[in-house]
Amino acid sequence: MVVDLATVEQVLNKGKDMGASDIHITVGIPPMVRVNGSLIPLDYPELSPEDTQRMVYSLMNDKQRAAYEERGEIDFSFALGSTGRFRVNAYKQKGACACALRIVGMQIPKPEQLGLSEDVIELYKKREVLFL
DSSP states (O other): OOOOOOOHHHHHHHHHHTTOSEEEEOTTSOOEEEETTEEEEOSSOOOOHHHHHHHHHTTOOHHHHHHHHHHSEEEEEEEETTTEEEEEEEEEETTEEEEEEEEEOSSOOOGGGGTOOHHHHHHHHHHHHHTO
């Protein structure tokens, strides 16, 4: 039986739909998502070194890829249309490509949503008025 390999877009969409906080792409296991603190394998085959490199490189532009090749690791942000924004940590693990992607919210929270003290919120509002 032949099972289709996941594209990075499919993995990111599935992770977001599952309410994952982050996604892991590593050789030897299927893509994994972290939901409520637990790592859950997705229903895809184990990834080969070529699979992980293909998926991780698809997230990078030429400059990021060159930096990764030079240093063996790189951190950057990545956005995928309406799926969301991701913080990417790509690194070499046992000589193979791997990465962890943190799902970042699309909306910037307001100070009131962050549980900040009233003094800090008032200072923020004063700053907003000064820069309008």
